[in-house]
Amino acid sequence: MNILITSAGQRVSLVRAFQKELKIFFPEAKVFAADMCPELSPACHIADQYFEVKKVTAIEYIDGLLQLCIANDIKMVVPTIDTELLVLSKNKQLFEKEGIHVIISSFSLVDKCRDKRKTTAFFQECGIEVPAAIDKNNPTFPLFIKPYNGSLSAETYLITSPDDLKDYHLQNERFLFMEYINKNNHDEYTVDMYFDRKHNVKCIVPRLRLFVRAGEVNKGITSKNVLVPYLKEKLSTIKGAVGCLTVQFFLNKVTERIVAIEINPRFGGGYPLSYCAGANYPQWLIREYFLNEKINYTEDWENGLLMLRYDDEIIVHASNG
Known part of the structure; x- marks a missing residue:
């Protein structure tokens, strides 16, 4: 019952969480990691063993990953970055036929999450407010611009006046123009x-x-704020959703207006905080997919738990060989 974390990169805490939980149920099982450059991945050096894989866009990526899983008795694959989600969800059944669980939502849901235009429509269908759209040909200021298929806050722009609005913004078909949510009045949450x-x-x-x-x-x-009962009502069931989904919201500090921003159908980089608070998603995945247990709804996690991250080092000694 080995587990593979793909695109492991710097996900050291996530690898350690899976190692800890897997050993409870399967002491001899291992948590492996895969990356394009595993020698330069801290998480790969923390894993029980690592593998080098092709770029996710390569034609041979899926077959290579599947054969790697079969050869190493890997029964669960946990993706961690946006670029691998569509291809893994599209090929999920290939792995299922070999008894390998890829912890990824359905292709339809992943497609909605990867395209922020479709994400907006999804939220609206669920009765969840999103930032108001702005007509770029007749804009009001301030406004916010972001690409419909971006990630990690790349190519996002706050436009406060007509002078800030350039031809590059207006002519780029990837850009969405929307209401600016003032962070002085709102708190930003990842859920x-x-x-x-x-x-x-x-x-x-x-x-x-x-x-x-x-x-x-x-x-x-x-x-533990208004987002918990709100989301339990609005998103109690999402067709095709499995495992960890990270959803981003703005919450007005005074009015408690809730505005949805995006969904990432994977473990987020900040998930270790939720894990330390008691939201033990790695264990629940093991219990569901390896032990066929039912997971009950819970709010039994620590409120007000603070995470302060810092840089650390993984030191790898040169091989004598």
Whole structure:
């Protein structure tokens, strides 16, 4: 019952969490990691063993990954970055035929999450408010621009006046123009949501984003606030959703207006905070997919748990060989 974390990169805490939980049920099992450059991946050096894989866009990527899993008795694959989600969801059945669980939502849902135009439509269908669209030919200021298929906050722009609006912004078909949500009046949350095999939500953990570095939370705190009952009602079931989904919201500090931003159908970089708070998604995946157990809905996690991240080092000695 080995587990593989793909595109492991710097996900050291996630690898360690899976190692800890897997050993409880299967002491001899291993948590492997894969990456394009595993020698330069801290998480790969923490894993029980690592593998080098092709770029996810390569034609041979899926077959190579499948053969790797079969050869190493890997029964669960956990993806961690946006670029691999569509291709893995599209080929999920190939792995299922070999008894390998790829923890990825359906292709239809992943497609909605990867295209922010479709994400907006999804939220609206669920009765969840999103930032108001702005007509770029008749704009009001301030406004916010982001690409419909971006990630890690790349190519996002706050436009405060007509002078800030350039031809590059207006002519780029990837850009969405929308209402600017003032962060002085709103708190930004990432919510770690766990969905079981039947696509029902089993846990909801809002994490206040106190400080973000390179698009990933660096300082955060768990918060049992209005988002929990709100999301339990609005997103109690999402067709095709499995495992961890991270959903981003703005919450007005005074009015408690809730505005949805995006969904990432994978473990987020800040998930270790939810894990330490008691939202044990790695264990639940093991119990669901390896032990065929049912996961019950829970709010039994620590409120107000603060995470302060810092840089650390993985030292790898040169081989004598």
